[in-house]
Amino acid sequence: MESAPVILVALLHGPDRPGLVAKTSGWIFENGGNILHADQHRDTELGVFFQRIEWSAQSSAPAADSTRFQLFAETLGMNARVATSSQRRRIALFVSKFDHCFHDLILRWKAGEYACDIAAIVSNHTDLASAAKGYGLPFHHIPVTADTKAASEARQLDLLRSLDAELVILARYMQVLSADFLQKFGRPVINIHHSFLPAFAGGRPYHQAHERGVKLIGATAHYATAVLDDGPIIQQDVARVTHRHDVNDLVRKGRDLEKMVLAQAVRWHLENRVLAYGNKTVVFD
Numbered sequence: 001m002e003s004a005p006v007i008l009v010a011l012l013h014g015p016d017r018p019g020l021v022a023k024t025s026g027w028i029f030e031n032g033g034n035i036l037h038a039d040q041h042r043d044t045e046l047g048v049f050f051q052r053i054e055w056s057a058q059s060s061a062p063a064a065d066s067t068r069f070q071l072f073a074e075t076l077g078m079n080a081r082v083a084t085s086s087q088r089r090r091i092a093l094f095v096s097k098f099d100h101c102f103h104d105l106i107l108r109w110k111a112g113e114y115a116c117d118i119a120a121i122v123s124n125h126t127d128l129a130s131a132a133k134g135y136g137l138p139f140h141h142i143p144v145t146a147d148t149k150a151a152s153e154a155r156q157l158d159l160l161r162s163l164d165a166e167l168v169i170l171a172r173y174m175q176v177l178s179a180d181f182l183q184k185f186g187r188p189v190i191n192i193h194h195s196f197l198p199a200f201a202g203g204r205p206y207h208q209a210h211e212r213g214v215k216l217i218g219a220t221a222h223y224a225t226a227v228l229d230d231g232p233i234i235q236q237d238v239a240r241v242t243h244r245h246d247v248n249d250l251v252r253k254g255r256d257l258e259k260m261v262l263a264q265a266v267r268w269h270l271e272n273r274v275l276a277y278g279n280k281t282v283v284f285d
C-alpha cells in the first residue's frame with residue numbers, strides 16, 4: 001500500500017534511567033521518522049520519567065507502527081500510548097441544564113479546534129435537545145433518579161459502546177457517575193467542576209465560596225474518578241472577586257472560567273499532551 005505522511009504522538013512514562021531519550025529518538029530515526037516535537041519531565045521524588053514525542057513518518061500502516069513503538073518502549077521498561085493523526089476520536093458530551101460549556105465546546109469543534117467527532121449528546125434532561133438538533137448532533141435523553149441510576153447508567157454504557165466512544169466530557173453534567181460506570185466504560189471521562197479544587201468540592205460551590213468570602217473563584221477540569229471532584233487535575237484557572245459580588249456575579253464570572261478551562265483541557269487531551277499518573281497529571285503543552 002502506498003506510504004502516506006502521518007503524524008504519530010507517543011506519551012511514555014516509566015522508571016527513569018540514563019539513555020531513554022537517546023533510545024526513543026534513535027528508534028524513530030532508524031524507522032524513518034522525523035521528530036517534530038519532544039518534551040520530557042523527570043519526577044525526582046518518584047524517579048519516574050515522562051516523555052511526549054511527536055514525529056512524522058511515511059507509513060502505509062500507522063497502527064502497526066504505533067504497536068511496534070509501544071513494544072519497543074516496553075523493552076525500555078516504559079509504558080507507552082501512541083496516537084496517530086489518522087485517528088479521529090469519537091467523543092460524547094454529557095449535559096444537564098446548564099448550556100454554556102455545551103455551546104462553547106460545540107462551537108469550538110465546528111470551528112475546527114478539535115480533531116474529533118461528536119458522536120452523541122447525552123442528557124438527563126431535555127432542555128438542550130433542540131439546541132443539539134440545531135447543531136445536527138444526535139441527542140439522547142436518559143433521565144436519572146436515585147431509583148433508576150443503575151438502569152440509566154446501563155443505557156448510557158450501551159450507547160457509548162455502540163458508538164465506540166473514546167472520551168466522555170461532563171459539560172456541567174449534574175449526576176455523579178458510579179464507580180461501576182467508570183470501570184465498565186474504561187476510557188477517560190473529563191469533568192469541569194465550578195470551583196478551584198480542592199476548595200468547595202461537591203454541590204453549590206459558588207454559594208460555598210460566597211459564604212466563605214473568598215477573593216478568588218475558580219474552575220477545575222479533571223479526569224473523573226469514583227470519588228466526586230477528586231480525579232487528576234488537567235487545568236485550572238481563577239478570577240478575582242470582591243465583597244461587591246453577590247452569588248449571581250460569581251456564577252456569571254465562573255461561567256467564563258468554566259468554558260475556558262474545559263476547552264483547554266479537552267484540547268490538551270485530544271492532542272495527547274496529558275499523562276495521568278497516580279492522582280496527578282503531567283501536561284506537555
Ligand SMILES: Nc1nc2c(c(=O)[nH]1)N[C@@H](CN(C=O)c1ccc(C(=O)N[C@@H](CCC(=O)O)C(=O)O)cc1)CN2
Pocket residue numbers: 170172173174175176177178179182191192193194202203224225226227228229230231
Ligand atoms: N464519578 C464522577 N461523576 C461526576 C463528577 C466526578 O467528579 N466524578 N463530577 C460531577 C460534576 N459535579 C461537579 O463538578 C457535580 C455534579 C453533581 C453534584 C450533585 O450533588 N448532584 C446531586 C444531584 C443534582 C441534580 O440532580 O441536579 C446528586 O448526585 O445527588 C455534585 C457535583 C459529574 N459527575
